[in-house]
Amino acid sequence: MEARAVVKGFQFCTWIDSEEAAHLPKSNRHHRHVAVDYNHWNPASAVESGNFHAHFDESLVLKSKSQEIEPYLSGRCIYLVGMMGSGKTTVGKILSQALNYSFIDSDTFVEHEVGGKSVAEIFKHYGERFFRDKETEALRKLSMLQRYVVSTGGGAVVRPVNWKCMQKGISVWLDVPLEALAQRIADVGTGSRPLLSHGGPGEPAEKRSYMFSSHKIAFKFILTLTYLSNIFEERGEAYANANARVSLENIAAKKGYRDVSNLTPTAIALEALQEIEGYLEEERGRARVF
Ligand SMILES: Nc1ncnc2c1ncn2[C@@H]1O[C@H](COP(=O)(O)OP(=O)(O)O)[C@@H](O)[C@H]1O
Numbered sequence: 001m002e003a004r005a006v007v008k009g010f011q012f013c014t015w016i017d018s019e020e021a022a023h024l025p026k027s028n029r030h031h032r033h034v035a036v037d038y039n040h041w042n043p044a045s046a047v048e049s050g051n052f053h054a055h056f057d058e059s060l061v062l063k064s065k066s067q068e069i070e071p072y073l074s075g076r077c078i079y080l081v082g083m084m085g086s087g088k089t090t091v092g093k094i095l096s097q098a099l100n101y102s103f104i105d106s107d108t109f110v111e112h113e114v115g116g117k118s119v120a121e122i123f124k125h126y127g128e129r130f131f132r133d134k135e136t137e138a139l140r141k142l143s144m145l146q147r148y149v150v151s152t153g154g155g156a157v158v159r160p161v162n163w164k165c166m167q168k169g170i171s172v173w174l175d176v177p178l179e180a181l182a183q184r185i186a187d188v189g190t191g192s193r194p195l196l197s198h199g200g201p202g203e204p205a206e207k208r209s210y211m212f213s214s215h216k217i218a219f220k221f222i223l224t225l226t227y228l229s230n231i232f233e234e235r236g237e238a239y240a241n242a243n244a245r246v247s248l249e250n251i252a253a254k255k256g257y258r259d260v261s262n263l264t265p266t267a268i269a270l271e272a273l274q275e276i277e278g279y280l281e282e283e284r285g286r287a288r289v290f
């Protein structure tokens, strides 16, 4: 397991969550998925996804691997699990497009079920327990579907009942080093992720104003990393229950990159398919034995 606990024992402050994005429902923060007609699939459209640019050949390899694997999935859903910010939504959209599946984010589903309130608002108004119950309900409903890539919330792995739902499909853990997660989240802000933004004591306003911005950025990063480390310590084993694991450190090592931040979501989606393929082979092997 490469995501690991790194820093412990910091005091948390609430000024880190001031980003405006916090108040937008998740559905407004992400591009909506558009189902693609398989017969008219245009590789060029997959080259660009959000702010990411995949190499053209990466997209072609992804499409070809998807075509190879798709018949063996028999319509089963793919559940992406992993820490918040691990790329479940970003990679999930690319994967769904390549497989000609639909995409759904379970957080977006919950937001919709709770009358359009954002996850942050749901936590604030009703508490985490309410959100978790809605998340379980969402996964139960989604488990009845076929041909979906489901991006789950980072905490969905904690309840065994959620695994019962996910076992109807194939679960894939996006294992991203915590430092990379902290960097991504620090870049977009913690406001949309209530577990990172409502956790600690506030920092007095006058103290805030004395901080130079570079110190502020470093401090923000360390706080986020500390928080993520604590959360991962509680959940690491649960993520490892997934049928397949995609380790960004392993992909980077294979490609000779020093840093996982050089990996495109398309390259990660491709690795996910290769891991799914490995799982399907194991599954066929087990079926032959029994
Ligand atoms: N491979 C990647 N490299 C760099 N940034 C990424 C990558 N994948 C996702 N991100 C960024 O990280 C943030 C969190 O991604 P997201 O897909 O929303 O994660 P999750 O759904 O797991 O919370 C977003 O700002 C996204 O653009």
Ligand SMILES: O=C(O)C1=C[C@@H](OP(=O)(O)O)[C@@H](O)[C@H](O)C1
Binding pocket: 082, 083, 084, 085, 088, 107, 119, 152, 153, 154, 155, 156, 192, 193, 194, 195
């Ligand atoms: O890790 C968690 O407990 C959570 C992760 C979030 O989803 P993402 O993983 O999509 O950010 C969202 O479900 C909620 O803020 C709780």
